[in-house]
Amino acid sequence: MADEAKSIARGLQRRDPDLLDRLIEQYQYRLFRYLVYVTGNKERAEDFFQETWIRVLERGHQYDGRSKFEAWLFAIARHLVIDWQRSKKPQSLDTLTDPEQEHPLQLANESEPSPLHQVLSQETEENVQASLQKIPAIYREVLVLRFQEELQIDEMAGVLSVPLSTVKSRLYRGLEALRGALQGGAAS
C-alpha cells in the first residue's frame, strides 16, 4: 500500500499522463459516488469530478505518498465543493463546515428528487431510503467516508481538515441522525 502511494506520488510529480489515466479509471466510481453524496446533484458531481482531476494534475507535486491517495483525492474534491459553495454564498468556511448550522453542505435542489433518492428508490426498504435523505450532507458525508470508503478516522480527519474528536462526533451524530430519521420514518 505504502509502495503504491509512493509510486503514485512519483508519477504525479512527473505529471505522468498514463498514470493519471489509470487513476481516473481506477477511482472514477468511488470519487463520483462521494461527490454525488456530498453535492446531492449528479450533474454538479460530474463537473466537480472533472475539476478534481485537473487539480490532481496541477497540484500533484503536493502529494507525498505518506497517506492514502484516495484520502488526498477526496480532500481535493471536498474543498472544490466548499470553495464553490463559498463563492456562491459569501459565508466563511467555518460556517459551511459547521455541523451545527442549519444547512451545512446541503447543495441538493430540493424541488427535484435527489440522485440519492433516485438510486435508493430502487431499493425496497422505503423507510430506510427516506431516512438517508433526511440526514444533512455533512453527516452523510462522514458516514460515506467511514462505511463506504472504509477510511480510518485519522484519514477522515485529514480529508475533512478537522480534529479526530470532530470526526467522531460527526459520526456519532450521523448515526444518531440516521436512527432518528428511521424512527421518524417508522412513525409516519
Add this chain to the structure above:
Amino acid sequence: MSENNHNRALQLIAQARVEGIPEADSSWLRAHLEECEFCTERAHHTDRALRMMRTATIPLPAGLASRTQFRVRLRAQELREREPKRRALWLACAVSWAFGIASALYVWRLFQWFGERTGVPKLVWELGFGLWWTVPALFLLVVVLMEKVRHGSESDWMRQSR
C-alpha cells in the same frame, strides 16, 4: 429495564460501529440485546441503513472517465507549454542578480560619479542605486505573488489534508 441501560446500549451500538468497543462492553451489549427487543431493533435498523449505504450503486455517466482523461491531457499539454517560459523567467532573474552582484561596486561608483557631476543630493543617487539593484527581485516577487494569489488558498488546504 432502566432508561440508563437503554441509553448505554444505544451509545455502545454506535460506538461499536464507529470505533469499536472493548470486549467487556461488547459482552454487556450482547447480553442486553438478548433481553431488549427495542435496542435490538435499533441495532438492526442501524446495520440495515449502513448496509444499504455500502451496497447502493450509483450509475456512472457514460464516458465520464474518457472525457475527464481528455480534459486532463489537454491541461497537461498547456502546463508543459508554459513550463519553458517560467524556467526562462527564473533564469533571467538569476542571471540578472548574478550580474547585479558582480557589478555592484562599479555601478555604485557610476552612480556616485553621476551624482557628483550633476549635483544630485547623495540620498537621491543612493536611493537610485538601491532601486536599480532591487528591480529584478521586485519583479520576481510580483510574479511569485501573482502565482500565489492564484493558487494560494487551495495549496494551504491541500497541504493540511495530508
